[in-house]
Amino acid sequence: xxxxxxxxxxxxxxxxxxxxxxxxxxxxxxxxxxxxxxxxxxxxxxxxxxxxxxxxxxxxxxxxxxxxxxxxxxxxxxxxxxxxxxxxxxxxxxxxxxxxxxxxxxxxxxxxxxxxxxxxxxxxxxxxxxxxxxxxxxxxxxxxxxxxxxxxxxxxxxxxxxxxxxxxxxxxxxxxxxxxxxxxxxxxxxxx
Numbered sequence: 001x002x003x004x005x006x007x008x009x010x011x012x013x014x015x016x017x018x019x020x021x022x023x024x025x026x027x028x029x030x031x032x033x034x035x036x037x038x039x040x041x042x043x044x045x046x047x048x049x050x051x052x053x054x055x056x057x058x059x060x061x062x063x064x065x066x067x068x069x070x071x072x073x074x075x076x077x078x079x080x081x082x083x084x085x086x087x088x089x090x091x092x093x094x095x096x097x098x099x100x101x102x103x104x105x106x107x108x109x110x111x112x113x114x115x116x117x118x119x120x121x122x123x124x125x126x127x128x129x130x131x132x133x134x135x136x137x138x139x140x141x142x143x144x145x146x147x148x149x150x151x152x153x154x155x156x157x158x159x160x161x162x163x164x165x166x167x168x169x170x171x172x173x174x175x176x177x178x179x180x181x182x183x184x185x186x187x188x189x190x191x192x
Contacts, residue, residue: 110139
């Protein structure tokens with residue numbers, strides 16, 4: 001018996017199509033083919049519009065048989081996004097800038113700050129090894145992707161925690177989601 005990696009149904013040997021290393025049944029194969037064909041078409045046109053994040057998400061979707069964090073869910077949870085170079089930030093603060101003629105490393109350091117719906121913040125960054133390779137658009141893209149890559153496992157933890165607590169509730173066990181009071185004990189102070 002072979003099991004479809006998308007829907008999880010077992011089929012007699014020979015009734016499963018292998019898409020790369022992924023076994024897919026006849027019902028799930030068309031969806032996988034649509035994504036693969038679109039990516040191939042873009043590549044053949046020379047305009048691969050699928051980012052590495054989108055490719056990762058599409059690959060995970062092709063084999064997912066249970067809840068997972070999607071790229072769209074991550075994007076939907078972002079309430080604010082700010083992208084700038086470190087030089088712009090330092091200038092905005094009114095801090096002195098270097099006067100020597102050598103390349104200023106702050107000019108090529110791109111920073112992306114994301115504020116999530118729940119108030120959590122993530123900072124992504126990007127900088128080329130050689131200042132001559134700096135490209136503002138690519139710097140912003142890579143800093144953005146750095147933020148998303150940090151958020152993915154955090155949101156995965158939140159999903160896993162929700163699934164765990166849902167299983168506890170389904171099993172009839174009580175779930176206490178309150179934070180224990182001693183998580184952050186008071187710091188002793190010395191009085192003079």
